[in-house]
Amino acid sequence: MILGLTFATPLLLVGLLAAGIPFLLHLLSSVRAQEVYFPTLRFLEMSMEKTARRRRIQHWLLLLLRALLLALLAVAVAEPISEATGGWLSGKNYAAVVVLDNSMSMSAKEAGGTRLSAAKAQASRLLAGDDRPALAAVLLTNAAAPPELTGRLEEIRQRVSQAPATHARAPMAQKVAEAMDLLAAETSVTQKAVYVFSDMQRASFEELLRHEGLDRHKDIHLLVVNTASDAVENVGIRSVEIDGQPVMHETLTFIVTLTNSSPTDREALVGLRVEGRPTGQPVRTTLRAAGQEGASRVVRFRHRFSQAGPVSGEVYIEGADALPADNVRRFSLEIAGRIRALIVRPDQETGLPPALDPAVCLRLALDPFGGDASIPWPVRPTVISAGELRPETLAGADIVFLANIPSLSEVQAAALSQYVRTGGGTAAIFLGPDVDARAYNQRLSDILPAVLRNAVGEVGPDAPAVGLEWVDFRHPYFEGLYANPGDYLTALVQRRFRVEPLAGAETLLRLSGGEALLLTRSPGEGACVLCATTASPRWANLTTNPIFLPMLLRMSLLSRGGPEAGRMHLAGSRVAIQPKLPPSARSGAKVVVTRPGSEDSWTLPLGADGRVVFTETAQPGHYRWRVTGADAEAAGAFAINPSGEETDLQPLPAETLSAGLRRRGLGRVYARESLAAASAAAAADTRGRNWWDYLAVAAILVLVIEAVAANSIRRRGEQPIPARLNPRVAA
């Protein structure tokens, strides 16, 4: 050690001898200058005398600069390292928090065990080895209990060895922050470190990179030990989405996303089971190697449920791989009975042929098969006259269609309004020639999406027609019907009501010229749809247009609300169960949750708000619940799935993590493939700062100064000396 510095390559200090080269050259060399006659040397000699001192100083200064330059370079290449103000933790009093990743990806099997077992082994080595901390705590990524720092390392080792594998994702950013906060609060030691034993699964650690605020703990070392290897063979189900309405006879689409974490291409056999029984043949698909395009694939299954009621099932991958837990993804659905559609026709017979009767057209569109029980159809329409429209008839309907109803009584209007606002139903109003616009505006203004004005347009074989200019084909009524947007715009309308959209209304169809044709509004729990023309060919060809039937079907299916999102949950999440009980039946009620196929059972009291929060979701599977002790009955089911993010077993590169955290101000980050390597990296860095770069910069500066000093008065060009003044030539 010299002057408090050690050197990474002390042998290269021999280069300091090069600092003597300028002096040696000065002694050995002599500049052979060109000779030139001059009348007298008298004044030159006097000038030399006068400037001798200055010249000597300049000369020696240049020599010293050159020597300094060479010395700086020699020392720079020897890499001087200053001793750090705080040494490394080895053999010293320090505190450590062990963050043990026990997320789902850690259950992946690798040579000799699982990633979690490898992590536990390394953590135990730290806690039992020569470099063990004086104080320690263990923080599981998937456990809630906050630890305390303790000197009883045996207890910590036990907790490490007993740490269970889970099916949840690792909230790594949160846990590392908790670990650092815990250490920061400890004042009995000055040296602190967080050791993370994890597979550095990409999703968790990318979240760590984005986390703000870690740089306030700059003095805490962060050592990340990657306990995963790169060669893991696994294809997992990342997610399952269900598209469609869970209604009897309605086809649902199961969209399955698969991820390959293997270093090679892999084939997967994916199937769908409902109530334990496969629904058709599994689908074979090939996924490219991890990191390549095609490493993720989507597989679709279509299934129609022919009975109403709760249904459970799963999407599965046949065969075993490194992580079986992500080979199954469960779902739980409540299949509703057929949609009850109520079609209200005018009281008075119109005398129109069926082809022009809007009620007939609606019925045919809503039930093309005429109620044939042998043909599964999700909608069951019923036609009533306007006089039969009462609150009790509305109560049983999912959707009500008004077909050219002239007006509604106040009672009917109030009932319809309540049906929509608080009942959650959908009122679809098709106008027609008999409609009293003023009456509609007066009595249904609280649910109508627009104000009705006068009817415009002529009818007749030669009457002009206006076409559709715009369709909101992102709306669920029209989404995905056609590949070409132009295929939507084929309807023609001759006569229609002019309407003025109200605040909160959405226009779904618009005619050329900008008039709204179909609007919707959601005043409360339900929705009101208004069509400005007839539901028959009297005024428009809408009913014979390809969008009419799917529009009505979707309108009906969606009248029961959006897709049920509340029945699939991730492991470790909190599940809110809200039985549909009247407030009077809540008192004293309990919810019993069971997991079929096991003896697990939990009983939770129903809250005053009519819900319970179930938290025992560590184990994936199907769960059922039922209400007991209440005057009404209620039951349901839900599924718990492992974290979909954890199916991507590829780790975040250690360099990416280190560099990213250093950019965030966390300078002491060491991510390596083993505890020994991480500790060595931290020890090397903590030895002190390597000053080679500063020395190199200093050498460059000296070089520049020397060049400027040596050439400070160099003029542009040089004057040639006439030959007559050259003694050699003159001679």
Added chain:
Amino acid sequence: MAKSSYLYFEPDRVGRLRNLNLLARHAVEGFISGLHRSPHRGFSVEFSEHREYSPGDDIRHLDWVAYARSDRYYIKQYEQETNLRAYILLDVSGSMNYRYEAQLTKFSYGCFLAACLSYLMCRQQDVVGMIAFDDRVRFHLPPGSTPAHMDRIFRRLETVKPGKRTAIAPTFHQLAASIAKRGLVIVISDLYDDPKEIIRALQHFVYKKHQIIVFQLMDPAELDFPFRKILSFVDMETGQKLQVDPRHVKDAYRAEIRAFVDRYRKECSDRNIEYALTPTSTPYDQMLLSYLARRKALRR
């Protein structure tokens, strides 16, 4: 004017100077009544001053006007115009053979100047002698004014070659002692010797009542020192060498040479010696033209 057959005489150039006379500013002795004032107050053309009548004086020179005024007798005295006797001292030492970028070496310039001055003075019926010297007198032509004398001067200039060393002061002392009659001494030299000794030697001329004009010839490179790269300067007289990096000494050199020149200027001025720093980059006829014009203006 006919083309000259002399190396150092250019009639075209000299012709421009013919209207200017090299007039002595002070009284000098001469043997031909010319344009120059004579120190001898005799009875010549121009009235100088009165003196009281002494018995035996020539009464033709009584100033009757003065008598009417003062009732006393005064004799008029007159300044006698004489011919100028001039000596041109030309330095032909080794250092005079130098030129850098000027067209002429100091030596050639000096020869042209000497020839021109000789011609001018002979033309105004003055007598001029030429002495060339380095560390000794190389040739001595006594004063004369005939065309044959001019020819001798011009031819002699052509034959003399620059010598080696300089010894100005001893030579000047020697010449000052040898020149009997007072006259005009024109020194054409770079004066590269001990200034103190040279001044003392010039003082010797002053003491002998000579009028002195010094033309100090310098090449512009000697004044400006325009060199940039490291050179080994070789003394033209001694052969001594000195390696110099001009960047380091330029400013100091210029200061030294300026001090050297200024010393001569001041010392000459103090002793009423006319001094002209003569860079050889200025054509000698132009230099002489402006010098004589200045001189004429001063005389008025």
